[in-house]
Amino acid sequence: MANSAPSFHFISGLPRSGSTLLAALLRQNPRFHAGMTSPVGSLFSALLNQFSADSEFGPVVTQEQRKRMLSGLFGNYYADQVGKDVVFDTNRQWCAKLPALLDLFPQAKVIACVRNVAWVMDSIERLYRANPYENTKLFNDDAERNTVYSRVDTLAQRNRLVGFAWAALKDAYYGEHANSLLLVEYDLLVTQPEKVLRLVYEFLGETWFEHDFEQVEYDAPEFDQALGLKGLHKVRPKIEATARRTILPPDLFEQYAQLDFWKDSQNSEANVIRTARNARAIDNGND
Structure with missing residues (x-):
């Protein structure tokens, strides 16, 4: 008998907020497949462009054909995940695609990893400074990469790494599909991983699996090297948190x-695992 198709869920949210760590934990469950950002999101957008209004093929591709092709991306890309009941695809753009995702996969859930935006910027800046002999692809030219001010302001633009992810997340948080969204704060994930993961399982409706929080493994050195940002997806074996000071200028x-809008639960039906607004900053390198 052929294996049944897996269920699809999605990991999204802000960069440097624990999505790789979450995937590394989830993949310990032999029923689950999870990893770093996949190309499915980019393929999804590219295919959508090919049969949308500004394409010559738009008039000849029916709505049902569009849905079949888009859903087929997931099934075909993950066809080699034999024996996996649940697949988690990671991409920051999924928060901006909830209407399509939940029409294709009505039972799907989106787990969005979040972190105070100032600490997201701090984390990226630390990686940048740790690679001083490399011009990372995060910045297009010297005007963008010259100083910490130009680097952070560039990342915050609505079409760049942090700004896009933040805007997409806020769109989903206040949107009509917010009840399919679970926001997981980085601070809690690294200080109370078992409690957080149990809540994730409950949100997904999955049976609990005993995870090993002392031996967590994930690394993608080839991908990080191609981006020019060594260590971007490296997860340390043991989950533990230590307090630290920011390297960003105070201003x-x-x-x-103050951009952590998810601290306010009004006007949103999203599910959130969060700390108090003034909680102390923590870091364990597992972003």
Whole structure:
């Protein structure tokens, strides 16, 4: 008998907020497949462009054909995940695609990893400074990469790494599909991983699996090297948190520290695992 198709769920949210760590934990469950950002999101957008209004093929591709082709991307890309009951696809753009995703997969859930935006910027800046002999592809030219101010402001633009992810997440948080969304704060994930993961399982309706929080493994050195940002997806074996100071100038840190809209539960039906707004900053390198 052929294996039944897996269920699909999605990991999204802000960069440097624990999505790789979450995937590394979930993949410990032999029933689950999870990993770093996949190309499915880019393929999804490219295919959608090919039969949308500005394409010559738009008039000849029916709505049902569009849905079959888009859903087929997931089934075909993950066809080699034999024996996996649940597949988690990771991409920051999924928060901006909830209407399509939930029409294709009505039972799907989206787990969005979040972190105070100032600490997201701090984390990326630390990686940038740790690679001083490399011009990372995060920045297009010297005008963008010259100083910490230009780097952070560039990342915050609505079409760039942090700004896009933040805007897409906010769109989903206040949107009509928010009840299919679970926001997981980085601070809690690294300080109370078992409690957080149990809540994730409950949200997904899955049977609990005993995870090993002392031996967590994930790394993608080839991908990180191609991006020019070594260590971007490296997860340390043991989950533990230590307090640290920011390397951002105080004015720049303060500018981005108040953007954690998910602290306010009004006007949103999203599910959130969160800490108090003034919780102390923590880090364990597992972003």
